[in-house]
Amino acid sequence: MKKIFNKFIIMLLILSMPTISFTGCKDATEIEKLAVILAVGFDVTSDNDYQVSIEIMDSITLISKGRQTITYCAKGETVFKAIDNIYKNIGQKFNYAHIQYIVIGDNMAKKGIASIIDFSLRYNQIRPTIPFLVTNGEARDIIETNICTNVIPAISVTDLLNLQRNRGETIYTTNLDFVNSIAHGSRSTTCGLINIDKHKLDTHVNYNLSGAAVFNKDKLVGYLSTRETVGLNWIRGDINRYIVMIEYPENYKISLDVTDSSSNTDIDMSENNNVNIKVNIKSRSFIREMTGMVDPNKNPSIMDILSKRQNEIIYNDAYLVINKAQRDFQLDIFDFGNTIMRKYPNQWDYMKNNWNDAFKNMKIDINVDSRVNKTGVLSKPPI
Amino acid sequence: MNMKKIKDFFSLNEPENFDNNLLSYSVIKNNNEKKYNNQKLFKTLEQNEQYLKSIFNNCYDLTIRKISLYNENKGKIAIAYLNEFTTEKLINDSIINKFPLNLSAQNDIEESIKYTLAINDNNICENFAQCIDAILDGNVIIFSDMLNKAFIENIKSPPERSIEEPNIESTIRGPREGFTESMSKNIILLRKKIKNINLKTEKHTIGKNVKSNIVICYMEDAVDKKILEEVKARIRKINIDTFASNYVLEAISDDKFSLVPTIFKTERPDVAASKLLEGKILILVDNTPIVLSIPALFVEFMQASDDYYTNYIPATLNRCFRYIGLMITLTLPGIYVALVTFHHELIPTPFITTIIKARAGIPLPSMWECFLMLSAYEIIREAGLRIPKTIGQTVSIVGTLILGEAAARAGIVSEPMIIVVAFVGTALYTIPSPELNSMILFIRYIILLLGGALGIFGVLCGLLFLITYMTSRRSFGVPYMYPIMPFSLKRNEDVIVRTPIEKLDKKMKLFRR
Numbered sequence: 001m002k003k004i005f006n007k008f009i010i011m012l013l014i015l016s017m018p019t020i021s022f023t024g025c026k027d028a029t030e031i032e033k034l035a036v037i038l039a040v041g042f043d044v045t046s047d048n049d050y051q052v053s054i055e056i057m058d059s060i061t062l063i064s065k066g067r068q069t070i071t072y073c074a075k076g077e078t079v080f081k082a083i084d085n086i087y088k089n090i091g092q093k094f095n096y097a098h099i100q101y102i103v104i105g106d107n108m109a110k111k112g113i114a115s116i117i118d119f120s121l122r123y124n125q126i127r128p129t130i131p132f133l134v135t136n137g138e139a140r141d142i143i144e145t146n147i148c149t150n151v152i153p154a155i156s157v158t159d160l161l162n163l164q165r166n167r168g169e170t171i172y173t174t175n176l177d178f179v180n181s182i183a184h185g186s187r188s189t190t191c192g193l194i195n196i197d198k199h200k201l202d203t204h205v206n207y208n209l210s211g212a213a214v215f216n217k218d219k220l221v222g223y224l225s226t227r228e229t230v231g232l233n234w235i236r237g238d239i240n241r242y243i244v245m246i247e248y249p250e251n252y253k254i255s256l257d258v259t260d261s262s263s264n265t266d267i268d269m270s271e272n273n274n275v276n277i278k279v280n281i282k283s284r285s286f287i288r289e290m291t292g293m294v295d296p297n298k299n300p301s302i303m304d305i306l307s308k309r310q311n312e313i314i315y316n317d318a319y320l321v322i323n324k325a326q327r328d329f330q331l332d333i334f335d336f337g338n339t340i341m342r343k344y345p346n347q348w349d350y351m352k353n354n355w356n357d358a359f360k361n362m363k364i365d366i367n368v369d370s371r372v373n374k375t376g377v378l379s380k381p382p383i
Numbered sequence: 384m385n386m387k388k389i390k391d392f393f394s395l396n397e398p399e400n401f402d403n404n405l406l407s408y409s410v411i412k413n414n415n416e417k418k419y420n421n422q423k424l425f426k427t428l429e430q431n432e433q434y435l436k437s438i439f440n441n442c443y444d445l446t447i448r449k450i451s452l453y454n455e456n457k458g459k460i461a462i463a464y465l466n467e468f469t470t471e472k473l474i475n476d477s478i479i480n481k482f483p484l485n486l487s488a489q490n491d492i493e494e495s496i497k498y499t500l501a502i503n504d505n506n507i508c509e510n511f512a513q514c515i516d517a518i519l520d521g522n523v524i525i526f527s528d529m530l531n532k533a534f535i536e537n538i539k540s541p542p543e544r545s546i547e548e549p550n551i552e553s554t555i556r557g558p559r560e561g562f563t564e565s566m567s568k569n570i571i572l573l574r575k576k577i578k579n580i581n582l583k584t585e586k587h588t589i590g591k592n593v594k595s596n597i598v599i600c601y602m603e604d605a606v607d608k609k610i611l612e613e614v615k616a617r618i619r620k621i622n623i624d625t626f627a628s629n630y631v632l633e634a635i636s637d638d639k640f641s642l643v644p645t646i647f648k649t650e651r652p653d654v655a656a657s658k659l660l661e662g663k664i665l666i667l668v669d670n671t672p673i674v675l676s677i678p679a680l681f682v683e684f685m686q687a688s689d690d691y692y693t694n695y696i697p698a699t700l701n702r703c704f705r706y707i708g709l710m711i712t713l714t715l716p717g718i719y720v721a722l723v724t725f726h727h728e729l730i731p732t733p734f735i736t737t738i739i740k741a742r743a744g745i746p747l748p749s750m751w752e753c754f755l756m757l758s759a760y761e762i763i764r765e766a767g768l769r770i771p772k773t774i775g776q777t778v779s780i781v782g783t784l785i786l787g788e789a790a791a792r793a794g795i796v797s798e799p800m801i802i803v804v805a806f807v808g809t810a811l812y813t814i815p816s817p818e819l820n821s822m823i824l825f826i827r828y829i830i831l832l833l834g835g836a837l838g839i840f841g842v843l844c845g846l847l848f849l850i851t852y853m854t855s856r857r858s859f860g861v862p863y864m865y866p867i868m869p870f871s872l873k874r875n876e877d878v879i880v881r882t883p884i885e886k887l888d889k890k891m892k893l894f895r896r
Contacts (some may be wrong), residue, residue: 004640015833027725027838028724028725028838029724029727030723030724030742030748030749031723031724031727031730031735031738031739031742031749032739032742032743032744032745034727034739036727036732036735036739038732057735057736057739059739059740059743068736095727095728097727097728098727098728098732098735100732125728127728151736152732152733152736155732155733
């Protein structure tokens with residue numbers, strides 16, 4: 001009996017050891033005492049202070065109708081000071097682990113976002129997988145908009161992002177991607193563009209998530225249109241669902257549904273350090289909509305014609321963005337620099353300082369190989 | 384000399400000589416036993432009768448009937464029995480009416496009694512110890528004049544339950560019979576299944592005051608001799624009075640403070656028979672329908688008899704669910720509390736809204752909320768065992784539904800916690816063995832406290848401790864987690880996967896040597 005009692009005491013001691021030495025209990029917070037931050041927006045004010053808007057989970061409203069989040073806004077000299085100032089308004093501890101996206105206002109982005117990236121990567125609670133978005137106006141408007149697609153507006157943005165990312169109309173750049181591409185390689189990157197859609201046909205207030213913003217290091221230098229963004233995604237091979245429109249036969253339109261696409265970049269360096277870049281794009285699609293009276297199942301060569309026309313469309317889209325990058329921005333937004341760095345690390349060492357200058361005159365070959373291989377349920381249009 | 388005085392003081396009048404103090408023998412039974420142990424039967428009927436009456440004084444149910452059998456006046460026999468064990472009619476039919484009326488004293492008395500009553504040589508006794516044991520066992524003893532021998536006739540008809548389906552271990556497609564309180568019936572049930580000479584049944588009598596019979600059953604060709612010797616040695620050491628198999632279990636188990644059961648219990652003859660074939664040793668205890676099986680492995684407690692009566696695909700699937708159920712019922716409260724108090728980042732964002740809204744305004748911290756709900760559930764469950772069946776349903780509906788919902792609506796507990804506790808409480812019953820069930824309750828509380836104090840880290844520590852503990856257990860020298868740890872792929876055919884019976888039969892399941 002005594003032996004067992006001793007054993008019991010030893011067991012208790014062993015169990016209490018971690019309780020004392022590991023500071024687990026210090027971080028214990030009941031979940032309802034947390035202010036779960038869902039989205040953060042950054043702006044810069046006229047007197048050069050940071051203005052932070054946050055969207056937090058509303059724990060008071062019991063009726064689950066309408067928007068379930070509250071927004072707060074505060075100013076401060078640094079990013080974290082601004083967030084800290086919000087504590088004056090709420091009596092809850094912030095939890096940063098559930099941030100869905102970070103949106104940056106136009107002014108702020110032009111000024112430089114190094115402080116935001118540092119803030120988002122330094123604190124261990126913030127995930128390195130938060131997508132960055134840029135807005136043309138103030139980030140505060142994006143955070144404060146009443147959106148009707150989800151009771152939590154931040155989640156409606158992530159839903160939108162995931163869908164648009166597959167459609168190739170936006171760029172999905174997380175904070176870790178951002179820092180990876182501006183720290184080395186071509187030192188420039190792109191991220192998605194979000195705005196409040198004012199020219200919509202219906203009456204609901206909603207977001208418009210299309211297009212992209214181009215960064216040189218941490219500063220915004222310009223925007224890409226939706227079509228240019230699609231071109232950029234063709235080159236990256238990131239498109240999984242996209243509608244390509246072609247004309248066949250003349251004056252009749254066909255919608256092709258791209259189900260799958262991929263690309264690979266071949267970079268060769270000749271002996272006098274001439275860089276040849278070759279992008280091979282592959283895609284597969286099927287007919288979604290057709291009005292002209294042709295029957296591709298009876299005449300399979302029609303499919304080849306459709307493929308050729310599709311090739312042209314994709315080629316044009318891709319070239320559009322390459323032109324823009326080379327002429328307007330003079331920036332390697334495709335991150336070819338990174339590929340070279342991996343393939344030719346020795347040459348890259350003395351190439352990297354004026355890589356963007358070299359890039360603007362570089363010849364980039366695009367080779368599109370697309371296939372249209374299904375007609376859908378119908379062969380020729382019924383009427 | 385001193386000792387002697389003290390002894391005399393406590394056991395008031397300890398007799399030294401039986402002849403003088405006949406009546407005092409039954410005052411203190413222990414002393415009594417010592418005395419009559421070696422007492423031979425007397426030659427005359429009167430002496431035997433007097434002695435027997437003195438031992439059974441104050442026992443109204445002892446009946447001694449004297450019958451004249453012979454033509455001569457002095458030829459008599461006496462039959463002694465405990466009258467509640469048998470009926471008058473049975474005695475008349477099977478003993479008294481069998482004697483021929485004209486038995487003469489010239490005949491050999493012993494032979495003629497043996498002949499008429501068909502008494503086996505083993506059932507003839509010469510000393511009182513045997514006689515008394517036989518009477519207490521419900522047999523009828525026949526004394527005769529001029530013979531210092533007694534005959535034991537087994538015509539007892541004690542009250543017995545008929546063979547029924549066990550409530551706890553019910554099956555869908557298995558046999559519907561279960562063990563009963565009667566040892567003889569239980570052995571018949573086993574013999575009926577295993578018609579093999581290798582099935583050995585060894586009878587032992589244990590106990591200080593109550594002599595209870597226990598029978599050790601095993602297949603001689605399959606059993607491990609070392610374990611058998613160990614079991615026998617441990618049984619010989621038992622020095623307590625037993626009424627149920629759990630008394631024996633606690634007396635012979637390896638570790639008295641074990642968190643996990645190390646001896647398997649069953650109420651089903653089919654399960655018991657398959658254990659025998661696997662090389663296990665069964666212990667049948669008189670007056671209890673529960674049979675012990677030794678040695679026991681952890682995986683046995685997760686096997687249900689229905690696994691072998693259904694197709695092996697659903698059987699395997701059911702077993703997987705059982706192991707998942709085990710993990711859920713052990714760890715879910717701990718993990719939930721850890722997530723809600725420490726690891727908010729691990730909860731999916733849409734779900735965190737629900738939890739926050741549910742928890743808003745709850746006065747208790749999550750851990751104590753969970754503790755309260757689990758305890759409330761256990762109290763209702765324990766009460767449910769004793770609530771009379773006629774009102775049981777009403778009470779359980781009030782207890783679970785109304786109490787749970789009212790508590791949630793009043794803001795004492797949150798809805799997700801009710802879901803967790805209800806799920807955990809239900810998942811417990813996926814485990815077929817009630818022995819393992821009841822131990823899990825305790826371990827679950829420990830893991831809950833660890834989770835509430837240290838988060839997932841604490842839950843992991845608890846599980847690690849549990850696994851280490853379980854792997855270091857031994858059941859009669861056999862590693863408790865056997866086919867899992869130490870790992871044996873060959874024997875793993877009946878652990879999570881239930882292999883088709885044909886293949887299983889070749890390797891004879893888990894344990895056979």
